Amino acid sequence: MVTVSTPVSRGEADDESGPLLAALADRAGADVVGIEQVPDDLLMIESRLRTHVEHETALVLTTGGTGLSPGDVTPEATRAVIERDAPGFAEAMRAEMLRHTPDGILSRGVAGVAGRTLILNFPQGPSALEQLFGVVAPTLRHAVATLQRAGGGHHRD
Numbered sequence: 001m002v003t004v005s006t007p008v009s010r011g012e013a014d015d016e017s018g019p020l021l022a023a024l025a026d027r028a029g030a031d032v033v034g035i036e037q038v039p040d041d042l043l044m045i046e047s048r049l050r051t052h053v054e055h056e057t058a059l060v061l062t063t064g065g066t067g068l069s070p071g072d073v074t075p076e077a078t079r080a081v082i083e084r085d086a087p088g089f090a091e092a093m094r095a096e097m098l099r100h101t102p103d104g105i106l107s108r109g110v111a112g113v114a115g116r117t118l119i120l121n122f123p124q125g126p127s128a129l130e131q132l133f134g135v136v137a138p139t140l141r142h143a144v145a146t147l148q149r150a151g152g153g154h155h156r157d
Helices: 017-027 042-054 074-081 087-100 102-106 126-150
Strands: 002-004 036-038 059-063 111-114 117-122
Touching: 002 017, 002 042, 017 059, 017 126, 036 042, 042 059, 042 074, 042 111, 042 117, 059 126, 074 111, 074 117, 087 102, 087 111, 087 117, 087 126, 117 126
Parallel strands: 002 036, 002 059, 059 117
Antiparallel strands: 111 117
């Protein structure tokens, strides 16, 4: 779990989203190996994601940094890392968000695959996570198993 928030990473705010996302993933059967916080910094987010890909983490869930503010750069960092889009995840989450608020259309989260790693961007906030995780949870085990079996197409030079 990677929480993207400058105030959280500085210890100026509590991380409510990361632990909740970890709990939701745990209930869905994922082995949660860690929760970390990074600032809203494109290169730092990209670096953390690349580290997880290099360590062949099966699933990386991010929370935060998916809105329209200039500092919301999680989708750009994720796009710099992924090799293939998996747009159905983000589309399903946006569709579910729209059921709860018209502001759901503003979410720019993306999803994709890098090596054997599936990366999903979630918005920040406990209510959004509670609403959205259930939409993707039923497919996570199959998606991860498929990547692990197939090797994900990751090639090292």
